[in-house]
Amino acid sequence: MIDSILLVDDEDLFHLVFEDACSLLDITLSLQSVSSADEAEKMFKEWYNNNNKTEDRPECVFVDLNMIGSSFDGIELIRRINFEYGNHVIIGIISSSDEPEEQAKAVKAGAQFWIVKTDDIEPRLEDFRKDFNKYKNGKTSFKVYK
Amino acid sequence: MVIFDKETIKQLINLYESRKIGLEGNIAKIIETDDKEFKKYLETCIENDNENRRKRLTITKQIQTQNTELTKAKQENERINLELKAALVQAEEAKKIAEGDLDLLQKRTQFELIGLIVKIALSVIVSVGFITTFIYLYIITIGGDTKIIESSWSNMFGILLTNSFSIIGTIMGVKYASDKQDKK
Numbered sequence: 001m002i003d004s005i006l007l008v009d010d011e012d013l014f015h016l017v018f019e020d021a022c023s024l025l026d027i028t029l030s031l032q033s034v035s036s037a038d039e040a041e042k043m044f045k046e047w048y049n050n051n052n053k054t055e056d057r058p059e060c061v062f063v064d065l066n067m068i069g070s071s072f073d074g075i076e077l078i079r080r081i082n083f084e085y086g087n088h089v090i091i092g093i094i095s096s097s098d099e100p101e102e103q104a105k106a107v108k109a110g111a112q113f114w115i116v117k118t119d120d121i122e123p124r125l126e127d128f129r130k131d132f133n134k135y136k137n138g139k140t141s142f143k144v145y146k
Numbered sequence: 147m148v149i150f151d152k153e154t155i156k157q158l159i160n161l162y163e164s165r166k167i168g169l170e171g172n173i174a175k176i177i178e179t180d181d182k183e184f185k186k187y188l189e190t191c192i193e194n195d196n197e198n199r200r201k202r203l204t205i206t207k208q209i210q211t212q213n214t215e216l217t218k219a220k221q222e223n224e225r226i227n228l229e230l231k232a233a234l235v236q237a238e239e240a241k242k243i244a245e246g247d248l249d250l251l252q253k254r255t256q257f258e259l260i261g262l263i264v265k266i267a268l269s270v271i272v273s274v275g276f277i278t279t280f281i282y283l284y285i286i287t288i289g290g291d292t293k294i295i296e297s298s299w300s301n302m303f304g305i306l307l308t309n310s311f312s313i314i315g316t317i318m319g320v321k322y323a324s325d326k327q328d329k330k
Contacts, residue, residue: 024196
């Protein structure tokens with residue numbers, strides 16, 4: 001089970017879907033959701049300025065690719081978390097897009113996984129849960145779940 | 147992990163038995179106990195919570211699908227509206243062109259008619275002038291009495307000239323009226 005998860009997605013309905021799916025699949029017991037990349041960046045900035053306490057941070061971050069109401073997209077958020085706020089998290093994209101070009105950009109920004117968001121998200125989350133320890137141990141490269 | 151004392155466990159079980167109020171959410175998954183009855187209570191709470199989550203998940207997904215369809219329908223409507231507006235603009239332009247063409251055709255027909263009238267009228271005038279002049283010259287040549295033809299010739303020319311100016315005046319008037327209408 002993943003210790004704690006942060007979901008960054010502008011779609012509030014998806015927060016509910018994700019929360020219920022995570023609970024039913026026993027993926028995590030601790031889930032926090034925010035609606036914009038700016039909010040997520042603010043959280044990481046605070047953690048970073050607060051002596052970079054890793055125990056306060058989520059273990060895994062799921063970021064939507066395009067978020068209405070955000071100053072920048074999900075890939076930029078991943079880049080900032082990885083290169084400006086000290087990394088320490090397993091981070092990837094969860095999006096309805098399945099564009100290889102975007103995925104290549106995400107890899108450059110430091111994303112470790114890409115989950116394609118469809119109506120039936122549970123099987124992909126289940127697969128991700130199975131692979132999570134590999135991500136934790138750095139034994140797996142970028143993977144797309146679709 | 148969370149451990150409850152016996153009194154709390156008893157209260158929780160009683161609450162569920164009397165009013166069907168149980169623990170909800172992930173909290174039930176992190177409570178530890180050796181009490182068999184409370185274990186069963188926790189399993190029931192987790193099962194109820196999962197059941198509620200399944201129902202909510204199904205409904206949320208349905209709403210999500212409907213939202214997506216609504217967004218697509220809205221986009222399609224906007225696209226159709228834009229197309230309709232463009233078609234309306236095109237139709238207006240076509241109407242203006244057709245009206246212009248019709249006006250032009252009417253004017254052309256009008257001018258052609260005027261041209262024909264002028265040609266015929268001038269032909270008649272010139273012909274009558276020629277015939278009268280020819281007869282007058284003929285009579286002068288043969289040395290006949292020219293008194294009647296002389297006055298006829300001058301009267302005829304007077305009338306023909308008056309008619310000519312009248313025709314020219316009418317044509318100019320029509321042309322002026324047409325120009326004025328165009329400017330309007």
